[in-house]
Amino acid sequence: MGSPCExxxxxxxxxxxxxxxxxxxxxxWRIEDKFSRYLGDxxxxxxxxxxxxxxxxxxxxxxxxxxANTLYELSDGLFDITSGILRKAWRFDxxxxxxxxxxxxxxxxxxxxxxxxxxxSKIHMPAGMEIDLGGIGKEYAVDRAAELLRNLDATPCxxxxxxxxxxxxAPKLRESWRVGIESPSGAxxxxxxxxxxxxxxxxxxxxxxxxxxxxxxxxxxxQTGWPxxxxxxxxxxxxxxCTQAGIISILAVLRGDGAESFLQQQxxxxxxxx
Amino acid sequence: xxxxxxxxxxxxxxxxxxATCALxxxxxxxxxxxxxxxxxxFNTSVLYYGEDENRVQDLSISAIGLRTFVDDRILSLGIxxxxxxxxxxxGAIRQDVVQTxxxxxxxxxxxxxxxxxxxxxxxxxxxVALTANWQQPFGETSQFNVGGSLSKEYDYLHLGVxxxxxxxxxxxNTTVSAGLAFAHDELDPVGGAPTGFSPMLDVxxxxxxxxxxxxxxxxxxxxVSQVVSRNIVMQANYSYSxxxxxxxxxxxxxxxxxxxxxxxxxxxALPGIDGPSHVYLFEHRPDERTKHSFYVQTKxxxxxxxxxxxxxxxxxxxDIDSHTVDLRYRWPVGASSYLEPHLRFYTQTEAEFYTVSxxxxxxxxxxxxxxxRLGNFDAITAGLKYGWKTRNDNDMSVRLEWYAQSGSVPAAxxxxxxxxxxxxxxxxxxxxQFGYRF
Amino acid sequence: MxxxxxxxxxxxxxxxxxxxxxxxxxxxxxxxxxQLTTDAIEAATDDHIYFSKEASSGGRGFGxxxxxxx
Numbered sequence: 001m002g003s004p005c006e007x008x009x010x011x012x013x014x015x016x017x018x019x020x021x022x023x024x025x026x027x028x029w030r031i032e033d034k035f036s037r038y039l040g041d042x043x044x045x046x047x048x049x050x051x052x053x054x055x056x057x058x059x060x061x062x063x064x065x066x067x068a069n070t071l072y073e074l075s076d077g078l079f080d081i082t083s084g085i086l087r088k089a090w091r092f093d094x095x096x097x098x099x100x101x102x103x104x105x106x107x108x109x110x111x112x113x114x115x116x117x118x119x120x121s122k123i124h125m126p127a128g129m130e131i132d133l134g135g136i137g138k139e140y141a142v143d144r145a146a147e148l149l150r151n152l153d154a155t156p157c158x159x160x161x162x163x164x165x166x167x168x169x170a171p172k173l174r175e176s177w178r179v180g181i182e183s184p185s186g187a188x189x190x191x192x193x194x195x196x197x198x199x200x201x202x203x204x205x206x207x208x209x210x211x212x213x214x215x216x217x218x219x220x221x222x223q224t225g226w227p228x229x230x231x232x233x234x235x236x237x238x239x240x241x242c243t244q245a246g247i248i249s250i251l252a253v254l255r256g257d258g259a260e261s262f263l264q265q266q267x268x269x270x271x272x273x274x
Numbered sequence: 275x276x277x278x279x280x281x282x283x284x285x286x287x288x289x290x291x292x293a294t295c296a297l298x299x300x301x302x303x304x305x306x307x308x309x310x311x312x313x314x315x316f317n318t319s320v321l322y323y324g325e326d327e328n329r330v331q332d333l334s335i336s337a338i339g340l341r342t343f344v345d346d347r348i349l350s351l352g353i354x355x356x357x358x359x360x361x362x363x364x365g366a367i368r369q370d371v372v373q374t375x376x377x378x379x380x381x382x383x384x385x386x387x388x389x390x391x392x393x394x395x396x397x398x399x400x401x402v403a404l405t406a407n408w409q410q411p412f413g414e415t416s417q418f419n420v421g422g423s424l425s426k427e428y429d430y431l432h433l434g435v436x437x438x439x440x441x442x443x444x445x446x447n448t449t450v451s452a453g454l455a456f457a458h459d460e461l462d463p464v465g466g467a468p469t470g471f472s473p474m475l476d477v478x479x480x481x482x483x484x485x486x487x488x489x490x491x492x493x494x495x496x497x498v499s500q501v502v503s504r505n506i507v508m509q510a511n512y513s514y515s516x517x518x519x520x521x522x523x524x525x526x527x528x529x530x531x532x533x534x535x536x537x538x539x540x541x542x543a544l545p546g547i548d549g550p551s552h553v554y555l556f557e558h559r560p561d562e563r564t565k566h567s568f569y570v571q572t573k574x575x576x577x578x579x580x581x582x583x584x585x586x587x588x589x590x591x592x593d594i595d596s597h598t599v600d601l602r603y604r605w606p607v608g609a610s611s612y613l614e615p616h617l618r619f620y621t622q623t624e625a626e627f628y629t630v631s632x633x634x635x636x637x638x639x640x641x642x643x644x645x646x647r648l649g650n651f652d653a654i655t656a657g658l659k660y661g662w663k664t665r666n667d668n669d670m671s672v673r674l675e676w677y678a679q680s681g682s683v684p685a686a687x688x689x690x691x692x693x694x695x696x697x698x699x700x701x702x703x704x705x706x707q708f709g710y711r712f
Numbered sequence: 713m714x715x716x717x718x719x720x721x722x723x724x725x726x727x728x729x730x731x732x733x734x735x736x737x738x739x740x741x742x743x744x745x746x747q748l749t750t751d752a753i754e755a756a757t758d759d760h761i762y763f764s765k766e767a768s769s770g771g772r773g774f775g776x777x778x779x780x781x782x
Contacts, residue, residue: 006739011609063297070293074286143298150303160739169304173610174667176307180742190310190342197306233414238308243294244287251286267287269308273346319753323761336753354756401779425779436774447732455774493774499748501732504740509748513770569771573746580745586771596768604745612745622767648767673754679765705761709753 006160007145010171023152024145024159031141035064035133037084044133052127054117062121064133064140071136071247072113078254079247080113082125083222084132090220090227104225111222139200139246142166146198146242166198166242181236181271190271192238200245202253203234203273219253230257236271237263244268315340317711325703330360330397338405347410356401361393363699365526365644366554367631367692368392369538374551378525380465380480383548391699394525396464401427416441419453431460436493447501455493462486463524470558471638474527476549482556489519497569505575515565527554528644533633536690555632557643565590580604593626594648611662616675618655624648630683630697646699651681657705668712675705 007024009017037044043061057065071079086107089099110128117124125131138161145159146166156169158177167177176193181201192199203219219228235252239245248268252259263270316339323332338352366373366386373386377396386392407421417440425432438453461467466483475482497511529538530553543549571584582602589595597620604614625648627641657675664670679701688697733741740746749755755772763769764779 063299067293067297070289074289074293140297147298147300147303170307174663174665176309178667190346193309195307196304197308199308238306240291240304240306241294241298243297244290247290248286265285268306271310317751317753319757321757334757336757338752352756403779427779430779432779444732445734453774493770495770495774501741503731504733504737507741507746507748511771511773513774515770565768565770567768567771571748571772573748575740575743575746582750584772586768588768588771590767592767594767596766598768598771620762620766620768625767647765653766671751677761677765701765703765707754707757709751 005145005162006158007149008158008160008177010156010173012155020149020153020155020157023148024157027145027148028141028161031137031144034060035137037130037132037134044131047123047125048130050125052125054122054124056122059121064136065118065123068131068133068136069113069118075251075254077112077114077223078221079135079251080111080222081131081133081135082113082116082129083111083220084134085110085130086220086222086225089225090218108225111225135250136243136246138162139164139198139242142198142242164198164200164242164246167194167196170195190236192236192271194238197238197240198242198245199236199238200242200249201234201236202246202249203232219250221254228254228256232259232272232274234273235259235263237266238269313341313343315342315711317709319707319709321705321707323703323705325360325701328361329393329701330358330362330703333357347408350405350407350409352403352405352407354401354403356399356403358397358399358401360397361395362397362525363646364392364394365557365646366392366529366552367531367538367644367697368695369552370691372551373538374548375527375554376474376477376548376550378464380475380483381477383477383550391696399427399429401425403432412439415443415446423457429461429463431462433458438495449499451495451497451499453493453495455491455495457491457493458488459491459519460486460488461520461524467520467522467524468556470522471555471642474550474554474556476543476547478547479549487520487524489517489521491515491517507573509569509571511567511569513565513567513569515563515567517563517565519561521561521563522557522559523643523645524556526557526643526645528557528629528642529554529631530634531631531689531692533635534690536631536688536692538631539634553634555642557645558641559627559643560592560641563590563592578606592648594622594624596620596622611660614659614661614673616655616657616659616673618653620653620655622651624650624684630687630692631689633689646679646681646701649681649698650684651679651698653677653679661709666712668710670711671707671709673705673707673709675707677701677703677705 005025005028007021009020033039034042035044043057047055068081089103089107091097115126142159142161142164143166146168149157150168156171158167159165171177176195179192179194179199181190181192219231221228231253235249237245237249239248248266252263255262259272263272316337318337321334334354334356336354338350341349368389368391371388373392374383376383384395403425405421405423407419409417409419412418419438421436423434434455434457436453436455438451440449440451442449465480466485467487469482469484472482493513493515495511495513497509499507499509501507531538538552540551541553565588567586567588569584569586574581584600586598599619601617602614604612606612627639627643628648629642630644632642655675655677657673659671659673661669661671681698683697744750
């Protein structure tokens with residue numbers, strides 16, 4: 001996940017909480033091993049290295065691809081799991097290395113979920129294209145781990161994978177879980193009292209390119225190949241599940257200057273930092 | 275692909291919830307319930323500070339209100355009410371006979387028994403202090419802070435403004451800050467501020483008094499804080515302070531003594547009038563002071579326990595050097611309370627113009643003060659704090675501390691009989707503070 | 713003295729860039745008890761007491777004071 005996994009279990013000592021922690025950790029590693037595009041020898045690698053041939057996938061992968069397909073439709077193409085290869089042109093290291101339009105155009109030819117045939121648990125992707133489930137994986141892992149702990153035990157727990165988190169139940173000794181959301185500017189954090197549900201944040205201000213006074217944020221628009229213009233610095237969303245919170249927050253960031261009006265249309269509570 | 279109209283395209287909550295259920299293969303466990311923490315946070319305290327032997331007693335009530343706005347803008351408002359009573363050492367030395375002094379107001383006399391340390395018992399004051407502070411982000415990685423302070427006592431008015439800019443570097447692991455503060459303080463002592471080195475006069479004679487006095491103070495602080503590791507954070511500050519104006523304590527005096535016996539020179543008041551029994555001169559300090567401080571602090575998290583250690587070195591152009599070491603160790607007790615022992619060590623050298631008394635007939639120095647706070651002394655604070663979470667998740671704490679000063683007058687300053695007397699007013703105080711945050 | 717201050721800040725800073733944590737490793741540092749000033753009122757109280765009883769003040773922040781007690 002590229003970030004540590006934290007599980008807080010209310011009222012348990014170290015030994016008592018160990019089994020719960022182990023279950024959550026094991027689930028996180030399982031999902032990471034299975035779907036990370038950085039690790040070879042998993043289902044993502046099989047799909048990406050198929051070289052134009054169709055690949056049959058297992059039920060869990062199929063569910064994730066179905067979900068990605070729905071998101072692509074819901075977002076009118078803004079959320080696209082094939083957009084990862086654009087990173088080859090963009091290196092967000094605070095420098096002024098903005099790529100040439102020609103470089104981006106070449107990569108764009110291999111971007112677009114609509115070019116992929118996906119039906120009956122079989123994915124058929126043109127050679128040169130790649131999928132990356134990183135945009136869903138972490139939040140999915142949080143929800144999966146929460147579900148496992150909930151089924152095991154009534155102990156109220158909070159599962160936090162690098163700032164995306166869910167709770168299994170309201171705490172007993174106090175009213176709610178108090179979650180501090182660190183602001184990108186580093187000023188005082190915002191306090192959110194969470195009794196049930198999940199919270200996720202998108203946006204990262206430390207990764208950007210700067211040229212001629214224009215700041216290019218790190219979230220890329222898969223249709224243009226360029227960073228989203230006027231992207232908010234961060235969007236935090238509270239939703240029933242971490243997956244929903246994560247998707248709504250990243251979609252808000254992808255809307256750029258339309259983030260506020262997009263968030264207003266949703267039922268979920270959200271906090272935006274410009 | 276289904277073509278969506280604008281409204282549908284935007285409102286995705288329902289469709290997303292359905293898709294998520296399909297993905298997770300479960301029904302959604304419980305609807306989200308999240309509230310942003312209350313806008314206001316309050317930090318309040320009641321403090322008792324008491325010195326032994328009927329010296330200063332202070333009862334103080336404080337509250338700070340913190341309002342957090344969107345985009346990390348924070349308003350902080352503070353108020354402190356102090357009620358002070360008790361007596362403070364006047365600067366005069368002990369004698370084997372009764373000493374009579376004129377009160378600072380000039381309107382009546384008071385006696386100090388033979389062999390006891392002369393204390394001025396007219397110390398009684400109420401202080402109201404207000405602070406206001408506004409903090410907001412300044413660009414992407416900086417924060418800007420402006421504030422003001424006002425403090426009013428019967429004989430004193432303080433007005434101050436300050437500003438600070440902090441900038442983060444290196445993934446917010448390094449923060450560099452610079453701040454500037456300016457204060458204008460006005461003193462309007464009871465009976466008027468006495469002229470430096472003028473004698474304490476008979477009751478009713480205020481010919482050596484001037485009106486209001488004031489001073490200006492400029493403070494500059496530059497600092498770096500650094501996250502060293504996941505468990506260690508450090509801070510280092512340099513501060514510069516320049517004060518200009520009336521820096522003398524208008525209530526402090528010096529005994530004028532016989533150059534051989536060391537006893538205070540006796541005098542007689544005009545017939546029919548009360549007045550001082552001995553010769554005392556009002557103290558006189560320089561009208562400028564420049565201080566430099568270096569401060570380092572580190573916090574170290576060790577499996578739930580937190581060590582907080584700091585050291586400060588201060589030096590000024592009055593020749594005072596001081597070292598302060600402060601140690602706190604926070605020890606969790608159970609899940610929601612902690613104990614925190616506290617130790618503080620302090621030592622300072624005396625001001626270049628500090629003197630226990632003035633020899634009669636000798637040329638007056640340019641400046642002189644017998645204020646024990648400008649003398650050579652060590653101090654220790656030892657305390658214990660207990661903090662706990664209340665049922666509704668608020669913080670409460672109570673702490674009890676002892677503060678003891680012990681000083682000495684340089685042997686070379688002692689004349690005749692002074693060597694056999696205790697000339698330094700040691701201090702023992704107790705601090706009790708109750709805090710509540712909600 | 714100014715040079716000394718300069719060297720001081722420089723010493724502290726050298727090696728800064730190699731220290732530190734990633735944003736997601738701030739769980740411990742974000743705790744209340746790991747803030748440099750844990751309790752603002754207690755810190756102000758201490759500053760005030762020692763300002764009125766000793767010849768030194770400040771260090772942590774501005775010089776404090778603003779009372780007739782010193």
